[in-house]
Amino acid sequence: MSSFKGLVAKSVAVLALVSTTAAVDAGAPVVPGAYIVEFETPEQSIQAVDPQSFFKNLTSNNIAAEPQVDLNYELFKGASFRIDAKDNSQGTVDVIQSFQSVKKIWPVRLYSRPAKLIATLDNVANLPPPLSTNQKRSVSDPFSTHVLGGVDKLHDEGFTGEGLFIGVVDSGVDYLHPALGGGFGPGFKVVAGTDLVGDAYTGFEIPVPDSDPMDCGGHGTHVSGIIGANPNPYNFTGVAPNATLGMWKVFGCDGRVGNDILIQAFNLAYEAGVDLISSSIGGSSGWTEDPWDVAVQRITEKGVPCVLSAGNDGSNGVFDTSTASESLGATSVGSIDNTDDPALTVAAHYSASNATSIEFGFAEGAVNGNFGDITVPLYALTLDTTIADDACAPLPDSTPDLANYIVLIRRGTCLYDDKITNAAAKGAQRILFYNNVPTGVVIPGASIAEIPVGMITAAQGQVFIDILKAGSEIVVSFLDSNDAKRIYGVVPNVATPGKISTFSSWGPSFELWLKPEIAAPGGLILSTFPRAKGSYAVQSGTSMAAPYIAGVIALLKQIKGKDFATPNEITALLAASASPVQFNDGATTQDFLAPVVQQGGGLVNAYEAAYTTTSLDLDNIALNDTHYFKSAHPIGIKNTGKTAQTYTFANVIAATAYTLEAGSAYPALFENIELLADAGSTATIHFEPASLTVAPGKSGRVTAHFTQPKTLEAARIPFYSGYVAVNGTNGDSLTLPYAGTTTSLKSVRIVDDADGYPYVANSRFTNLPLTANSTAFVLPGANGTANLGTTYPTVVYVLAIGSRIVRFDVVPEKPTYSTPLILGQPAIGAIAGTPVENNPRNNLLTVAWDGQLANGQYAPAGNYKILFRALKIFGDANNPNDYESFDTVVFTIQYQ
Ligand SMILES: *[C@@H]1O[C@H](CO)[C@@H](O)[C@H](O)[C@H]1NC(C)=O
Ligand SMILES: *[C@@H]1O[C@H](CO)[C@@H](O)[C@H](O)[C@H]1NC(C)=O
Ligand SMILES: *[C@@H]1O[C@H](CO)[C@@H](O)[C@H](O)[C@H]1NC(C)=O
Numbered sequence: 001m002s003s004f005k006g007l008v009a010k011s012v013a014v015l016a017l018v019s020t021t022a023a024v025d026a027g028a029p030v031v032p033g034a035y036i037v038e039f040e041t042p043e044q045s046i047q048a049v050d051p052q053s054f055f056k057n058l059t060s061n062n063i064a065a066e067p068q069v070d071l072n073y074e075l076f077k078g079a080s081f082r083i084d085a086k087d088n089s090q091g092t093v094d095v096i097q098s099f100q101s102v103k104k105i106w107p108v109r110l111y112s113r114p115a116k117l118i119a120t121l122d123n124v125a126n127l128p129p130p131l132s133t134n135q136k137r138s139v140s141d142p143f144s145t146h147v148l149g150g151v152d153k154l155h156d157e158g159f160t161g162e163g164l165f166i167g168v169v170d171s172g173v174d175y176l177h178p179a180l181g182g183g184f185g186p187g188f189k190v191v192a193g194t195d196l197v198g199d200a201y202t203g204f205e206i207p208v209p210d211s212d213p214m215d216c217g218g219h220g221t222h223v224s225g226i227i228g229a230n231p232n233p234y235n236f237t238g239v240a241p242n243a244t245l246g247m248w249k250v251f252g253c254d255g256r257v258g259n260d261i262l263i264q265a266f267n268l269a270y271e272a273g274v275d276l277i278s279s280s281i282g283g284s285s286g287w288t289e290d291p292w293d294v295a296v297q298r299i300t301e302k303g304v305p306c307v308l309s310a311g312n313d314g315s316n317g318v319f320d321t322s323t324a325s326e327s328l329g330a331t332s333v334g335s336i337d338n339t340d341d342p343a344l345t346v347a348a349h350y351s352a353s354n355a356t357s358i359e360f361g362f363a364e365g366a367v368n369g370n371f372g373d374i375t376v377p378l379y380a381l382t383l384d385t386t387i388a389d390d391a392c393a394p395l396p397d398s399t400p401d402l403a404n405y406i407v408l409i410r411r412g413t414c415l416y417d418d419k420i421t422n423a424a425a426k427g428a429q430r431i432l433f434y435n436n437v438p439t440g441v442v443i444p445g446a447s448i449a450e451i452p453v454g455m456i457t458a459a460q461g462q463v464f465i466d467i468l469k470a471g472s473e474i475v476v477s478f479l480d481s482n483d484a485k486r487i488y489g490v491v492p493n494v495a496t497p498g499k500i501s502t503f504s505s506w507g508p509s510f511e512l513w514l515k516p517e518i519a520a521p522g523g524l525i526l527s528t529f530p531r532a533k534g535s536y537a538v539q540s541g542t543s544m545a546a547p548y549i550a551g552v553i554a555l556l557k558q559i560k561g562k563d564f565a566t567p568n569e570i571t572a573l574l575a576a577s578a579s580p581v582q583f584n585d586g587a588t589t590q591d592f593l594a595p596v597v598q599q600g601g602g603l604v605n606a607y608e609a610a611y612t613t614t615s616l617d618l619d620n621i622a623l624n625d626t627h628y629f630k631s632a633h634p635i636g637i638k639n640t641g642k643t644a645q646t647y648t649f650a651n652v653i654a655a656t657a658y659t660l661e662a663g664s665a666y667p668a669l670f671e672n673i674e675l676l677a678d679a680g681s682t683a684t685i686h687f688e689p690a691s692l693t694v695a696p697g698k699s700g701r702v703t704a705h706f707t708q709p710k711t712l713e714a715a716r717i718p719f720y721s722g723y724v725a726v727n728g729t730n731g732d733s734l735t736l737p738y739a740g741t742t743t744s745l746k747s748v749r750i751v752d753d754a755d756g757y758p759y760v761a762n763s764r765f766t767n768l769p770l771t772a773n774s775t776a777f778v779l780p781g782a783n784g785t786a787n788l789g790t791t792y793p794t795v796v797y798v799l800a801i802g803s804r805i806v807r808f809d810v811v812p813e814k815p816t817y818s819t820p821l822i823l824g825q826p827a828i829g830a831i832a833g834t835p836v837e838n839n840p841r842n843n844l845l846t847v848a849w850d851g852q853l854a855n856g857q858y859a860p861a862g863n864y865k866i867l868f869r870a871l872k873i874f875g876d877a878n879n880p881n882d883y884e885s886f887d888t889v890v891f892t893i894q895y896q
């Protein structure tokens with residue numbers, strides 16, 4: 001078989017080639033040919049099943065497969081493997097699914113770590129140590145994020161997570177870091193764990209495990225410090241610094257991780273006896289059927305909370321939280337921006353005309369920011385500090401050879417890479433960008449690795465330009481970045497303090513489960529980093545928020561006992577005791593509460609969660625859609641205090657969010673989301689009884705009768721939301737989130753049929769729909785070999801909203817009475833590798849066809865069209881009427 005055939009198989013899988021709108025994540029891509037099976041439990045299977053006999057049976061069925069991971073765990077028995085490209089078809093998948101030993105087979109999907117390195121600060125040098133901005137800080141723990149989430153008060157009381165064992169599934173941890181215990185194994189902070197994949201793994205390779213969970217990426221070390229850093233020169237600790245950690249390393253130094261490895265890691269952590277699991281990994285999906293979701297749910301059902309980041313796809317708007325935070329058992333965590341804006345920059349020195357050297361800081365480039373040990377003069381391409389497009393065009397002939405300078409370029413207009421390329425054409429070997437906005441510095445996102453780059457503030461850039469204008473020369477001295485000191489500075493975050501980070505993903509799931517459930521500090525977070533990468537770093541992401549919640553759960557377990565509540569009850573406690581926050585658009589805070597589909601319960605309040613004497617038996621109220629709306633929702637209220645309490649109830653409204661822009665089938669991007677904040681735009685609630693007295697240690701019940709708002713434009717999928725406030729006479733004050741939509745989701749358009757989508761095109765020109773009577777495709781067929789000229793009929797489609805099942809059935813131009821029916825329509829079969837399950841929203845996707853059908857056979861040469869069908873939300877997969885259906889034009893296939 002030619003290797004090109006493998007490429008076709010790859011494009012047959014879910015593969016996002018182009019994004020239709022900005023900043024669209026391709027979701028969780030599948031690994032071509034890689035699958036996970038779960039075995040039947042012994043009661044259902046005659047023989048005990050083990051991976052060896054499963055693989056033997058594959059062989060006797062003539063399916064060539066390479067074993068990948070054995071999943072032999074109490075809560076998940078199965079295996080993952082690679083099917084040889086020649087055997088990889090839906091037919092093979094169907095054969096395996098039919099095995100008596102197999103409960104279910106899924107494709108392996110890849111997930112990523114949602115965080116970005118950031119460094120923002122206006123004046124990085126010579127700033128005072130962290131100071132209170134708008135919060136009153138406790139004496140013993142003034143770290144801003146701990147004040148924000150109520151952790152400072154628990155630290156004041158001496159609760160630090162002593163005795164708790166937290167499992168972390170991430171990129172590894174630099175356990176030799178002095179703030180992370182300085183060692184690995186019993187007696188250290190990181191007591192357990194392993195490396196499940198090896199440093200070279202990026203998601204596509206066969207994993208090469210070893211026993212050492214040392215971090216080479218950085219993400220897991222940052223996460224670990226948020227949970228449990230010891231006191232250090234930056235004067236902070238983790239949320240639970242006395243907890244012990246286990247690290248199950250699932251990433252190489254770069255890239256993603258397959259869900260087979262994630263299932264393995266979560267089960268290993270569970271079997272190691274952890275008290276909870278924290279994982280800052282995900283990929284947008286909107287569905288809860290991924291096997292990783294299933295594995296997480298089982299672990300939570302055994303009493304071990306699993307805390308997962310909600311995702312960093314906030315820019316995409318509604319319906320975009322990540323797997324496995326969407327798992328029905330998981331605690332899905334959104335991000336709140338810190339009240340402080342800390343920055344760590346690399347120190348360098350400059351001197352003007354041989355005067356005393358002065359320290360300044362710069363942010364290192366994303367791929368290369370190490371200038372080495374070097375002293376060089378500084379050259380500015382222009383002395384105009386207002387130039388918008390510095391170095392966006394080729395530099396003039398008058399430019400000197402830039403090789404021996406540090407070249408100063410203003411940020412703005414074009415890509416960093418364009419500026420670097422233009423400067424490099426004149427010999428530049430190192431570049432400092434200065435910011436074009438007054439707010440601090442960002443990591444310059446250049447991708448050219450050969451030329452180190454950094455960024456300084458606009459103010460520092462102005463200082464340099466003023467010196468040059470005055471006719472002096474500037475000489476800059478750098479140290480190798482591994483040796484250079486870091487400059488720490490902090491200013492108040494004036495734009496978004498204590499509000500939901502704009503990057504934090506919005507729920508709900510397509511089946512209207514309310515995610516995220518809770519939010520925690522995740523934006524502008526200082527924590528530990530690998531010693532080789534500077535030891536400390538500031539990062540932002542829901543990746544930083546999940547470990548915070550994990551730390552809080554450890555504190556709650558320390559205070560209340562390890563088994564004080566089930567994972568769902570803990571999520572309910574966190575959500576109800578949290579503080580709903582006002583909406584912030586990244587610059588301005590509004591006077592209304594952010595929608596529940598963005599913030600869940602709101603900002604965690606660890607102290608309230610620890611000491612409230614009231615608990616509710618729900619984590620939220622999902623009011624579903626108009627079709628499935630139910631007015632009456634009973635809420636169980638338990639008084640865990642020592643005196644009787646009388647509770648009163650109120651409806652605290654939050655903003656209503658329109659999913660779709662007017663006239664569009666697409667969820668609005670963040671900046672275009674229309675919010676309504678008037679009382680008429682949300683539900684009204686009638687409480688029965690109006691107040692309730694509950695004796696100590698006893699439970700009572702109030703029923704909330706909801707009435708949906710009537711004035712909303714149903715076609716735009718409005719999510720109305722708010723909180724049921726439960727106030728007790730002894731001061732307990734809880735808020736239970738609710739949300740629903742006033743549309744029937746089954747009527748919502750899934751497929752974008754504007755611009756001719758879906759259509760069939762030539763694989764080489766996927767933006768040109770085929771017209772009728774196009775040239776025939778000459779395909780290699782079962783025994784042929786593709787050559788450079790081979791092209792394939794390719795279905796191009798766009799899903800505005802996600803679909804659980806998308807089908808591609810092959811229909812002869814002239815069906816006959818003997819043509820079989822697929823879901824009521826004549827078709828000879830599905831394209832091999834389809835149907836495609838659990839599709840996220842918002843991607844332009846392609847499926848190329850090499851003539852093979854899902855049963856493994858090749859379609860005879862002839863004229864065909866493709867019947868494209870996407871299942872509507874809440875649709876019945878067996879009912880043809882529940883799909884949106886489209887025919888492509890007829891095209892011709894022949895074989896070589
Ligand atoms: C082995 O494969 C056959 C198909 O050839 C299947 O019927 C059988 O159930 C498989 N055995 C087990 C134990 O799964
Ligand atoms: C940490 O605290 C010490 C003592 O108060 C102080 O001298 C030092 O500057 C602080 N460090 C930072 C990075 O703020
Ligand atoms: C927490 O750990 C530190 C050392 O890392 C130790 O000094 C302290 O006593 C511990 N606290 C408790 C409450 O055990």
Ligand SMILES: *[C@@H]1O[C@H](CO)[C@@H](O)[C@H](O)[C@H]1NC(C)=O
Nearest residue numbers: 352353354355471472473474
């Ligand atoms: C800086 O000092 C060096 C050597 O001491 C000298 O050659 C150079 O001219 C001086 N530069 C300026 C701008 O004074």
Ligand SMILES: *[C@@H]1O[C@H](CO)[C@@H](O)[C@H](O)[C@H]1NC(C)=O
Nearest residue numbers: 511512513514622624625628
């Ligand atoms: C909404 O209702 C549908 C139909 O009963 C159900 O499948 C879905 O799970 C419900 N969603 C929630 C969040 O309860």
Ligand SMILES: *[C@@H]1O[C@H](CO)[C@@H](O)[C@H](O)[C@H]1NC(C)=O
Nearest residue numbers: 649650651652725726727733
């Ligand atoms: C509940 O109590 C809190 C705290 O005392 C108060 O701020 C809030 O307004 C009360 N909510 C309602 C709906 O009465």
Ligand SMILES: *[C@@H]1O[C@H](CO)[C@@H](O)[C@H](O)[C@H]1NC(C)=O
Nearest residue numbers: 770771772773774863889890
């Ligand atoms: C395609 O070819 C058929 C048969 O030759 C002809 O009847 C038909 O009009 C053609 N269609 C187009 C769009 O040219």
Ligand SMILES: *[C@@H]1O[C@H](CO)[C@@H](O)[C@H](O)[C@H]1NC(C)=O
Nearest residue numbers: 780781782783784857858895
């Ligand atoms: C491909 O080769 C196999 C075995 O060599 C043969 O049975 C089959 O008919 C061939 N298929 C085609 C389409 O030529």
